[in-house]
Amino acid sequence: MCAPVMAKWVWLAALLCGSQAAVLPPPWADVRRNPCAAHPKGWLMLYWPADGKCYTIYKKGHPCPDTQELSPGRWGGRTVAECKCPPGSAQLPHTTNCHKLFERGPCRPGEYFAPVEESFNMRGERQGMCVRPQQCADETLIYWPADGRCYYKMTQGPCYPGAILDVGDDGLANCTVCHF
Numbered sequence: 001m002c003a004p005v006m007a008k009w010v011w012l013a014a015l016l017c018g019s020q021a022a023v024l025p026p027p028w029a030d031v032r033r034n035p036c037a038a039h040p041k042g043w044l045m046l047y048w049p050a051d052g053k054c055y056t057i058y059k060k061g062h063p064c065p066d067t068q069e070l071s072p073g074r075w076g077g078r079t080v081a082e083c084k085c086p087p088g089s090a091q092l093p094h095t096t097n098c099h100k101l102f103e104r105g106p107c108r109p110g111e112y113f114a115p116v117e118e119s120f121n122m123r124g125e126r127q128g129m130c131v132r133p134q135q136c137a138d139e140t141l142i143y144w145p146a147d148g149r150c151y152y153k154m155t156q157g158p159c160y161p162g163a164i165l166d167v168g169d170d171g172l173a174n175c176t177v178c179h180f
């Protein structure tokens with residue numbers, strides 16, 4: 001899950017730094033692999049065979065479903081355009097809507113949306129599934145899905161400074177901001 005996120009940020013950083021950075025162009029900037037690479041700013045675009053047009057990379061929505069983004073995928077030795085849920089989110093099989101991971105999302109009360117790890121390591125969909133949080137040793141603890149550990153309630157736990165871990169309206173652990 002980490003590597004694609006990293007790769008994305010490396011290229012975005014390269015964009016923002018512009019000519020300052022001496023970086024190799026991304027694989028989809030190669031005309032033999034991506035017909036759009038010949039267009040101005042074409043290396044920021046991916047070819048969508050269904051309509052023969054070029055679309056900006058990592059943009060949400062058309063030609064992808066609303067919550068998905070156009071991403072470079074590998075197919076054979078080539079770079080192809082794929083619609084994927086953005087990092088940190090996933091879709092249920094046979095649906096196109098992306099939901100944030102480790103929150104309730106599309107799940108029943110008390111369940112959270114967990115990544116199906118195998119699907120994150122392959123091309124194509126990033127899939128999620130609904131799972132019940134694990135039990136912690138006792139009531140003073142609460143399960144934090146993102147790292148699979150139990151933390152004491154009403155402490156900072158895995159939260160950012162200034163927030164404390166509490167039980168949210170959905171019964172799952174939530175970092176809440178305390179107001180005194």
Ligand SMILES: *[C@@H]1O[C@H](CO)[C@@H](O)[C@H](O)[C@H]1NC(C)=O
Pocket residue numbers: 167168169170174175176177
């Ligand atoms: C989690 O905490 C935030 C910040 O205090 C709050 O806005 C949000 O409604 C809470 N979420 C749930 C599910 O309780």
